[in-house]
Amino acid sequence: MDETQLIKGIQQGDRKSFQILVENYQRMVVNTCLGIVHNKADAEDLAQDVFLEIFRTAENFRGDSKLSTWLYRIATNRSLNQIRKNKRNRFFQSIEETFTGGRNRASEISENHGDQPDRNITDQQRKELLHRAIDRLPEKQRIAFTLNKYEELPYQQIAEIMEISLASVESLIHRAKKNLQEQLLDCYKKKCV
């Protein structure tokens, strides 16, 4: 069953077509979301939201672009929205912590790292450092970098997904790497890992 047939089936509410589409693209969508939110469970939840949106809005798909392009667009938008929502929640949590004296957070940290061996802590710290560095990138740089690094997409396809020129993608990825390198260098000099 090719893409057009799948979409036609979904537009008619056919669950079998939808299942085939999900099975074909679930790894791709989860991986894209993971590159932005850095948590597998969250990435899977987001991927489910992406597929639900596809099922609900399939009739709007005109076939101007590839199905994967459409999926990437929805996945990146949803992931960025989730990050914005998390930021808002963290803001309210920090307000709450100022009133509770930060007890909740302290207990959370001790629970997470209490009985892990040193090496795992270093790996975990390195991972968190990289994720933090990626999260600090401006949104467009983050999307371009994630699609290129996690999904190994060529610049041309990233340009189609982001609806920008090829030169802009090149520039975004170059700046993203430069920013990452600066942040990692800063940490390297401070010996934070």
Next chain:
Amino acid sequence: MKNECIHKDLIFYLDNELSFEKRTTVEKHLEECADCRSFLAFLQDGMQIIEKEKNPEVSPFFYTRLSARLDEKDEHQTQSQWARLAQPAFFSLVLLAGIYGGLKLGSNASSTKANQRATSNVQMLNDFAAEPIESFLLDEL
């Protein structure tokens, strides 16, 4: 180049994005500079994390969960469609009942007023003469 660190080029060196000439210069510098070698290893470790974590195994129940959410949504949509129809109908009925009740109460109130007027015209029976207060009190004792 020998004394100056080339940290800023290393991420592009890792990704093979330098020209041949630049790449050769970087490689020469790396042979002599321990600090740049160390930072390159640090960068490599960082970038390895992406390689390790990408393409995770998707949960085998992914579609089952998705399908359940879809059913839930369908059911919810059907319910909300019913609710969309039933709610205005219910509130219209309540409103009509209220108006009808109000009208009824209003008409009852006007008839009560007429009754009150009729009552006020009736002469009160004066039975004081028939049973004086003294005899009434004496009977109680």
